[in-house]
Amino acid sequence: MMRVGVIDYGVGNLRSVANALRHVGADPVVSDDAAILLACERLILPGVGAFAYGRDALAAKGLDRVVREAAACEKPLLGICVGMQLLFERSHEFGEHEGLGLIPGEIDAFSQDTGARRLRLPNVNWLPIAPEAKQNGLAGRLLDGVTDRSRFYFVHSYHAQSANPFAVASARYGGQPFAAAVAKGSIFATQFHPEKSGPDGLKMLKNFVN
Amino acid sequence: MRVIARLDVKNEWVIKGIQMEGLRKVGEPVELARAYYEAGVHEIIFMDAVASLYDRNTLFHIIEAACESVFIPIVIGGGLRSLEDVSSALMAGADKVAINTAAVHNLSLISQVAGRFGSQCIVGSIEAKRQNDGSWQAYVDNGREPTGLDVLEWVRELEAAGVGEILLTSVDQDGTKRGFDVDLFAAVNEITSRPLILSGGYGDPDHLQALSSTGQLPNAIAVGSVLHYNKATPSDLISLADGLERMAIAA
Numbered sequence: 001m002m003r004v005g006v007i008d009y010g011v012g013n014l015r016s017v018a019n020a021l022r023h024v025g026a027d028p029v030v031s032d033d034a035a036i037l038l039a040c041e042r043l044i045l046p047g048v049g050a051f052a053y054g055r056d057a058l059a060a061k062g063l064d065r066v067v068r069e070a071a072a073c074e075k076p077l078l079g080i081c082v083g084m085q086l087l088f089e090r091s092h093e094f095g096e097h098e099g100l101g102l103i104p105g106e107i108d109a110f111s112q113d114t115g116a117r118r119l120r121l122p123n124v125n126w127l128p129i130a131p132e133a134k135q136n137g138l139a140g141r142l143l144d145g146v147t148d149r150s151r152f153y154f155v156h157s158y159h160a161q162s163a164n165p166f167a168v169a170s171a172r173y174g175g176q177p178f179a180a181a182v183a184k185g186s187i188f189a190t191q192f193h194p195e196k197s198g199p200d201g202l203k204m205l206k207n208f209v210n
Numbered sequence: 211m212r213v214i215a216r217l218d219v220k221n222e223w224v225i226k227g228i229q230m231e232g233l234r235k236v237g238e239p240v241e242l243a244r245a246y247y248e249a250g251v252h253e254i255i256f257m258d259a260v261a262s263l264y265d266r267n268t269l270f271h272i273i274e275a276a277c278e279s280v281f282i283p284i285v286i287g288g289g290l291r292s293l294e295d296v297s298s299a300l301m302a303g304a305d306k307v308a309i310n311t312a313a314v315h316n317l318s319l320i321s322q323v324a325g326r327f328g329s330q331c332i333v334g335s336i337e338a339k340r341q342n343d344g345s346w347q348a349y350v351d352n353g354r355e356p357t358g359l360d361v362l363e364w365v366r367e368l369e370a371a372g373v374g375e376i377l378l379t380s381v382d383q384d385g386t387k388r389g390f391d392v393d394l395f396a397a398v399n400e401i402t403s404r405p406l407i408l409s410g411g412y413g414d415p416d417h418l419q420a421l422s423s424t425g426q427l428p429n430a431i432a433v434g435s436v437l438h439y440n441k442a443t444p445s446d447l448i449s450l451a452d453g454l455e456r457m458a459i460a461a
Contacts, residue, residue, distance in 0.1 A: 015303040019278050048305075049328030122330050122374055124405045124429065126212060126252055153252075153283060155330045155374075196283050196305065198247070 001027040002209045005040030007066060008032040009057045012046030012083065013195075020195035024206040034066045042209060043070050045189075047082030051091040051107065051158070054082045055099060064100060071102050071187060076138060078208050079189030081156060084182065087189055093158045103184050105164040109157065110176055119174040126151040129169040129180040129192070139168040139183035142207045150200040152180070152192035159191060211451035212430035213444055214253040215246040215437055216409060219288075220260050222268060226434055228385035230337075230352040233259065236438040240275045246437060247280040251444040254280060255308065255377070255432055258288025259352060270302040277303035287335055287377075296323050300331065308377050310335040311350040314357050317371050324372030333407070334373035336361060338394055339381045346394055353381030361394070365402050375405045377432065383411025387435050390417055396424045405429035412436055415450055422454045 004026045006017050018028040021044075031037050045067060047054050058064050067087075070077045079087050088099045091107035099107070112119050129152055131143045146169070154171070159178035162170035167179035171191070181190045188208070194201035217224045217239055224242050225233040236242075243254050254276070258269050273286055286299045287308025296307050309332060312319050323332050337353050338346040338361045346361035357364075365376060378398055380391035390411045399406050409432035411417065421427060431451070436442040 013300065013303065013305055015274075015301070016277050016281075016305070019303070020281055023279070023281070048330060053328075118403050120403055120405050120429065122405070124212070124330070124375060155283075193283075195281060198250070198282055202281055 001025065002042060003027045003029055003040045004042045004044060004209055005037035006030040006044045006046060007037060007058075007063055009054070009061050009063050011054050011057050012048050012080070014046060017044060017046050017080070017195045020202060020205055021209065024202055024209055026209040032061050032063060034062060037063075037066050038069060038075075041075070043067075043075060043077045045077060045079045045083035045086065047080060047084075047086065048155070049082060051082060051085055051093040051099070052095070052097045054086055055097060058086065067100055067102070071185065074186040076186050076188070076208070079187065080195070081191060081193055084189035084191055085158065085160070087182075087187060088160060091158060102187060103166050103182055103189075105160055105166065107158050107160055110159065110174060110178075121157045122155055123157065123173040124155045125173065126153055126197075127171045127173070127180075127192075129171045131169045132167065135168055135183070137183070138186060138188045139181070142183075142188050142204055143169060143181070144207055145203045146200070152190070152194070152197040152200060154192045156191060211427055211455055212252040212407075213447045213451055214255055214407060214430050214432040215243070215251045215444070216255045216257060216432040216434045217242055218257045218259045218434060219269060219272065220258075222272075224438070225259060226385055226438055230354075230381055230384050239272045242438075243276045243280050246444060247282055249444045250448060251282065252448075253283045253285065253430070255285040255287065257308065258286075260288075270298060273299070273302040273304050285333055287333070293319070293322050293326065296327065300327060306331045306333050306375070308333040308335040310337060313368065313371070314348070314350055314359065317367060320368065320371035320373055329372050329374035332373045333375045333377050334365075334368035335377045335379070336364060336368075337379050337381050338391070340391065340394070346397075349381060353384070362397060362401060365398055369402060369404055373404060375407060375429075376402055377407045377409060380410035384409070385435055386411055387413030387441070389413060389420060392420050392424060395421060395428060396426065399426050399428060407432050409433075413441065418450055418454055422458065427454060427458055
């Protein structure tokens with residue numbers, strides 16, 4: 001059974017991530033211990049809440065090093081929601097904050113100026129995602145099975161740009177396209193929550209652990 | 211539009227009344243949550259109908275059990291009073307907490323939760339009752355205790371304090387299956403910039419049509435009775451909601 005380390009930095013619904021992993025036949029290890037995490041075959045960086053809080057919480061436990069090491073030794077890593085955003089160079093959420101810089105690019109706010117009505121935030125919706133043309137490697141594997149009928153659960157006010165060269169799937173909110181998923185080397189990360197997206201999300205997690 | 215199954219829980223049972231009174235048992239919480247998940251609902255709200263401190267752990271155990279097999283967002287509400295309660299709810303596996311009474315008594319709890327866990331995990335829950343002058347007043351304790359707060363004012367205050375969503379329940383319409391309070395919806399939806407979950411009164415497709423005729427749709431509806439009494443399936447509701455949204459975009 002594949003051991004999947006869930007990085008516990010006090011942020012995110014860890015129980016649900018672990019339950020979803022068990023459901024797809026993996027063996028989740030929720031931990032804040034670098035050695036235990038790095039001994040796993042796969043890693044998940046979960047996350048909700050504010051970018052700066054997450055980044056500080058990750059650094060306070062020295063777990064930013066785990067993420068960097070995983071990337072350096074090409075251990076497959078799945079970032080979820082704020083766990084995706086933290087992988088970028090910078091976020092503009094409540095000021096300007098540096099991220100881990102493993103994926104080039106920045107995290108920006110949705111534009112509120114969408115004409116007649118102010119855009120409702122956060123974006124709390126089940127949305128379809130549009131994968132970019134044929135993907136190889138990890139992204140190809142994870143996006144396998146996504147159709148135009150698939151829906152994923154999003155809850156966020158900030159996002160990566162869909163024009164980012166590492167975006168592998170995009171979605172739209174309030175007429176604005178944004179990156180729904182990004183991939184670079186052994187890293188795959190989603191703005192949505194696969195562990196909360198019903199069968200479509202479970203399929204993606206299953207792809208990750210197979 | 212999200213379609214949310216709302217399970218009002220009393221002790222170990224899902225119950226449902228009319229206008230929050232005359233409660234009847236309708237099933238076992240974890241079993242119902244699983245059944246609605248498998249039938250395709252977008253989200254589950256567990257609302258503790260008695261909200262007593264003493265059986266708090268019962269609801270947490272229900273959440274723990276439910277999230278082993280329910281892979282959609284789970285909201286827990288009713289009787290959460292402190293940052294510690296919220297933390298325990300999230301640890302049990304809830305994604306969000308719905309707060310009503312505690313916010314009325316101490317609005318700073320909302321900003322504390324937002325600061326620690328993020329706005330996305332707090333749903334400001336409002337029980338609204340229509341007044342003789344045509345306004346709406348916020349109630350607590352399942353629509354029994356008036357707070358003196360005007361609903362529209364209260365929406366603004368909750369939003370400023372940092373809630374990520376608003377759950378708006380019409381006490382007058384709750385459990386009646388006679389339709390939403392459309393005026394209440396239109397008034398609140400007009401002033402809030404948060405996603406709005408509308409609850410109370412859904413009975414048949416005309417009631418969604420009536421919402422749509424205001425020219426707006428809520429971000430989500432939370433339904434109980436129609437699911438509990440098999441008057442509609444989640445997929446019926448989702449295709450209705452999707453249809454109305456497509457029409458709204460086309461218009």
